[in-house]
Amino acid sequence: MKIELKHLEKKFPDAAPISDVNAVINDGDIIAVIGPSGTGKSTLLRCINMLDPPTGGQIFIDGIEITNNKANFGKLRRKIGMVFQSFNLFSHLTVIENIMLALTELKKMSRQEAYDIAIEQLQKVGLADKALAYPEELSGGMKQRVSIARTLAMDPELILLDEPTSALDPTMVREVESVICNLAKTGKTMVIVTHEMRLAKAISNRIFYLDRGVIYEDGTPEQVFNNPQRERTRAFVNNLKVFKYRFKTNNFSYDDYASKFSEYIENNELEAMSKASLRSVMEHIATEFVPNHMSQNDTVSIVAELNPESKKVKMLVYYSSNSSDNLTEMTAILSPLVSTITTESIEDEDFDFKAVCMI
Amino acid sequence: MDFSRLKKLICPFVVMMLLFGTMIPAAATDGEINSLEDLKGMKVGVLTGTVFDEITQENIEDVEVCYFNSNSDIATALDEGKIAAYVTDAPIARSIKNAHEDHVVLKQISSEDYGFIFKKNDSQSAELCKQFNEFLAESRENGLLDKIDAKWFGKDESAMVIDYSAVENGNGKTLRFATSTSTGEPFAYMKDGKRVGFDIEIAVEFCKSYGYNLEIDDYDFAGIISAVQSGMDDFGSSCITITEERKKSMLFSDPDYSGGTVVVIKDVCAEALATGVEAEETGFFASLGESFVKTFIKESRWRLFLNGIVNTMFITVVSIIFGTIIGFSDYLICRNGNKVANSVTNVLVGIVQGMPVVVLLMILFYIVLGKTGLGGTWVAVIGFSLTFGASVFKMLKTGVGAIDKGQNEAAFALGFNSTRAFFRVILPQASYHFLPILRSDIVTHIKSTAIVGYIAVQDLTKISDIVRTRTYEAFFPLVATAIIYFLLEGLLVLIVKKVQILTDKKRRAPEKILKGIKTK
Numbered sequence: 001m002k003i004e005l006k007h008l009e010k011k012f013p014d015a016a017p018i019s020d021v022n023a024v025i026n027d028g029d030i031i032a033v034i035g036p037s038g039t040g041k042s043t044l045l046r047c048i049n050m051l052d053p054p055t056g057g058q059i060f061i062d063g064i065e066i067t068n069n070k071a072n073f074g075k076l077r078r079k080i081g082m083v084f085q086s087f088n089l090f091s092h093l094t095v096i097e098n099i100m101l102a103l104t105e106l107k108k109m110s111r112q113e114a115y116d117i118a119i120e121q122l123q124k125v126g127l128a129d130k131a132l133a134y135p136e137e138l139s140g141g142m143k144q145r146v147s148i149a150r151t152l153a154m155d156p157e158l159i160l161l162d163e164p165t166s167a168l169d170p171t172m173v174r175e176v177e178s179v180i181c182n183l184a185k186t187g188k189t190m191v192i193v194t195h196e197m198r199l200a201k202a203i204s205n206r207i208f209y210l211d212r213g214v215i216y217e218d219g220t221p222e223q224v225f226n227n228p229q230r231e232r233t234r235a236f237v238n239n240l241k242v243f244k245y246r247f248k249t250n251n252f253s254y255d256d257y258a259s260k261f262s263e264y265i266e267n268n269e270l271e272a273m274s275k276a277s278l279r280s281v282m283e284h285i286a287t288e289f290v291p292n293h294m295s296q297n298d299t300v301s302i303v304a305e306l307n308p309e310s311k312k313v314k315m316l317v318y319y320s321s322n323s324s325d326n327l328t329e330m331t332a333i334l335s336p337l338v339s340t341i342t343t344e345s346i347e348d349e350d351f352d353f354k355a356v357c358m359i
Numbered sequence: 360m361d362f363s364r365l366k367k368l369i370c371p372f373v374v375m376m377l378l379f380g381t382m383i384p385a386a387a388t389d390g391e392i393n394s395l396e397d398l399k400g401m402k403v404g405v406l407t408g409t410v411f412d413e414i415t416q417e418n419i420e421d422v423e424v425c426y427f428n429s430n431s432d433i434a435t436a437l438d439e440g441k442i443a444a445y446v447t448d449a450p451i452a453r454s455i456k457n458a459h460e461d462h463v464v465l466k467q468i469s470s471e472d473y474g475f476i477f478k479k480n481d482s483q484s485a486e487l488c489k490q491f492n493e494f495l496a497e498s499r500e501n502g503l504l505d506k507i508d509a510k511w512f513g514k515d516e517s518a519m520v521i522d523y524s525a526v527e528n529g530n531g532k533t534l535r536f537a538t539s540t541s542t543g544e545p546f547a548y549m550k551d552g553k554r555v556g557f558d559i560e561i562a563v564e565f566c567k568s569y570g571y572n573l574e575i576d577d578y579d580f581a582g583i584i585s586a587v588q589s590g591m592d593d594f595g596s597s598c599i600t601i602t603e604e605r606k607k608s609m610l611f612s613d614p615d616y617s618g619g620t621v622v623v624i625k626d627v628c629a630e631a632l633a634t635g636v637e638a639e640e641t642g643f644f645a646s647l648g649e650s651f652v653k654t655f656i657k658e659s660r661w662r663l664f665l666n667g668i669v670n671t672m673f674i675t676v677v678s679i680i681f682g683t684i685i686g687f688s689d690y691l692i693c694r695n696g697n698k699v700a701n702s703v704t705n706v707l708v709g710i711v712q713g714m715p716v717v718v719l720l721m722i723l724f725y726i727v728l729g730k731t732g733l734g735g736t737w738v739a740v741i742g743f744s745l746t747f748g749a750s751v752f753k754m755l756k757t758g759v760g761a762i763d764k765g766q767n768e769a770a771f772a773l774g775f776n777s778t779r780a781f782f783r784v785i786l787p788q789a790s791y792h793f794l795p796i797l798r799s800d801i802v803t804h805i806k807s808t809a810i811v812g813y814i815a816v817q818d819l820t821k822i823s824d825i826v827r828t829r830t831y832e833a834f835f836p837l838v839a840t841a842i843i844y845f846l847l848e849g850l851l852v853l854i855v856k857k858v859q860i861l862t863d864k865k866r867r868a869p870e871k872i873l874k875g876i877k878t879k
Contacts, residue, residue, distance in 0.1 A: 049772060051768055051771060051772065074774055074776050075774070077771070077772065077773075077774045078773070078774035080772075081772070081773075082769075082772035084765060084768070084769060084772075086763075086765050088763075088765040088766060088768060088769035089769075090766065090769070090770075090784055090788070091766075091788060092787045092788045092791070092864050092865065093864065094872055096872070096873070097872065101773075101783065101784075102773040102774060102775070105775070105779065105783060106773070106774050106775065111875060111876055112875075112876055112877060115873065115876045115878070119878070132869050132872060132873075134865060147769075150773070151772075151773075154773060154774070
């Protein structure tokens with residue numbers, strides 16, 4: 001199943017999780033949608049099967065626009081399966097009836113045919129012995145496996161998985177993940193929203209990094225995880241703890257700045273040495289460089305990135321003019337305090353120059 | 360429903376009632392009452408809707424008037440000491456004395472004329488009234504009136520019957536006659552399951568001589584006047600005193616009987632004598648047996664009770680069925696947030712639930728459906744269907760509201776449309792939330808039908824009123840009625856529980872779930 005999204009937009013009265021999403025999902029694609037919380041990942045999924053109809057833009061499924069044809073969407077929706085974060089099993093029915101219901105009601109199968117399909121799907125997720133149990137008797141992991149079996153029983157061409165492991169205890173994540181990995185091998189088109197980077201890497205052939213309502217970066221897992229092209233993607237996939245501050249004029253409030261960076265330093269786990277050097281770099285920029293060398297119309301921006309795995313801190317200093325005197329001054333101020341420092345010219349709207357230091 | 364539990368519930372209740380009934384002493388009368396002056400500042404009972412309250416206040420200084428709905432209640436209240444005296448018509452006082460020997464007339468305070476009432480300012484009614492007056496004059500001349508008088512005020516119990524055959528299946532126009540058998544002997548009362556009495560026989564004789572058919576509607580005393588005023592009934596009577604004030608709102612016939620108003624008190628000496636004798640002669644259980652015979656066996660009164668039960672159950676069950684249909688269909692229309700349907704429903708539910716059911720019933724009976732001539736039973740069915748429908752609607756709203764919206768989404772994602780998702784996924788789950796509420800609502804519902812007596816329906820409560828008017832005994836018929844209600848409630852709850860179990864999918868046996876499917 002091929003899906004095209006054109007200028008997709010979804011607004012709620014008090015939020016606009018999706019502002020402009022454009023993408024083409026090809027038949028057989030397995031796409032992992034990742035990104036920070038609240039950036040509309042789930043909303044994107046719910047727009048694709050019209051649970052939350054988009055407020056703007058178009059969706060084409062196999063070349064047919066569904067956004068202007070809500071009435072006939074019911075039949076098409078049978079070809080799109082969805083697995084929910086909260087399972088949503090029908091609590092008044094047994095496991096086997098949960099799977100059989102749509103087959104007998106919508107596909108008009110006989111009860112025997114429906115049962116045969118249902119039990120086969122249950123066997124695939126290893127729960128055939130729970131056929132007559134009620135959902136409330138199952139663990140979270142089992143419920144999600146039943147829910148996947150229920151989705152697969154309808155033989156969908158596209159499967160949407162909305163954070164399938166987020167509501168599970170850590171001990172149950174694996175059993176559901178292995179079911180999803182098996183599912184990925186069947187060649188069905190899949191879109192999965194997940195916070196498990198490991199799972200995203202393992203099953204997908206494409207990653208959508210969603211941020212602030214748009215697909216900020218779209219690439220293969222290797223590219224997005226190992227060599228992200230854009231800054232926010234990099235910070236997200238490396239799980240970087242970022243501190244940002246922008247000096248606009250030299251009469252800024254030092255107290256405000258100091259309280260912000262102190263908070264950042266104290267809230268992140270750092271070795272005592274790094275803490276001390278980071279603090280002194282922060283202070284020197286504000287007390288030496290900004291008051292003495294920054295001209296009235298210039299802007300200086302600093303970004304500190306902490307990698308929680310290596311415990312290393314990378315410091316980026318952006319400067320808005322390429323005056324060589326100022327560069328020399330900054331290098332002179334910072335180099336005694338950091339282990340390495342490199343400088344380079346950049347082409348950016350706001351900045352001409354960047355210094356990268358490792359602390 | 361296990362009845363042993365029900366028994367456990369009822370037994371202590373009955374025992375308590377028995378104890379209280381025998382132990383509470385008469386309190387309102389301190390000292391002897393020898394004249395009207397002695398009643399100053401005391402409570403005096405009268406029948407609601409009569410003119411006795413006015414007469415009482417004119418004749419007794421600084422008196423507190425208490426209103427009752429039947430003469431049997433008044434007699435019981437005097438026995439229990441809740442009132443010091445009551446004011447009523449002389450003939451009624453005489454018939455109460457048959458059951459309560461210690462009730463004695465203190466003084467006759469006025470003489471009154473009684474007449475039949477017709478609708479005022481209505482040419483047809485005026486015509487009918489004229490006819491009736493002609494009939495009265497004739498009867499007075501030819502001795503018919505005297506004969507009737509002698510019959511109902513005489514001692515020959517066996518003569519006190521009315522032959523209805525001439526006014527039941529004739530070809531003439533049917534007149535509807537409003538009366539109240541709670542008024543008591545000898546004017547209008549129930550005997551052997553038939554309405555008899557002085558006033559009723561006059562109505563029958565009148566219809567006979569003018570070729571009308573007669574249909575009798577049985578109200579509370581106060582209801583007679585509303586029924587005639589609204590045109591529901593063509594004429595009415597039940598020992599109605601002719602007064603100037605009433606003449607302003609009703610058309611009175613010439614008097615058919617002249618009597619007087621009397622003040623009745625309890626003779627303390629007679630009471631002491633009576634209880635002393637009784638204690639020696641009859642034990643507690645013997646008097647209970649006697650009450651049982653009086654209430655159920657004598658004059659086959661059990662038939663009346665049976666009729667009352669049938670009426671109560673008919674109104675309850677039919678209104679539950681209609682109410683469920685109304686509430687459910689309305690919910691289906693409102694389910695998807697249709698604005699017009701929702702606001703109309705909200706207003707209707709507000710109106711129906713915002714007023715006492717008895718007021719709703721009377722508005723339906725006298726005003727909305729007054730001209731349709733629909734009988735009280737069907738008006739009650741309509742009224743109670745509306746109230747039950749309103750509560751079914753609210754119940755569904757609450758029940759469905761309790762279901763997680765993920766259930767709907769999962770059904771949609773599988774390809775269900777909204778209607779199918781509702782019936783196959785949402786409703787079965789919502790039923791777990793609303794069936795228990797429904798069960799308690801049904802018990803409330805059957806109890807609330809006890810007010811249909813206001814619109815001339817003889818349900819169980821009304822029958823117990825009527826029987827009490829004959830026996831002038833409060834305790835036994837009331838307890839018996841309470842027990843019958845308990846049993847009826849138990850029966851209905853039993854049925855709902857059965858339905859609940861049958862529809863509860865979680866209670867199915869495992870082999871039933873996969874019935875007809877070959878499992879490997």
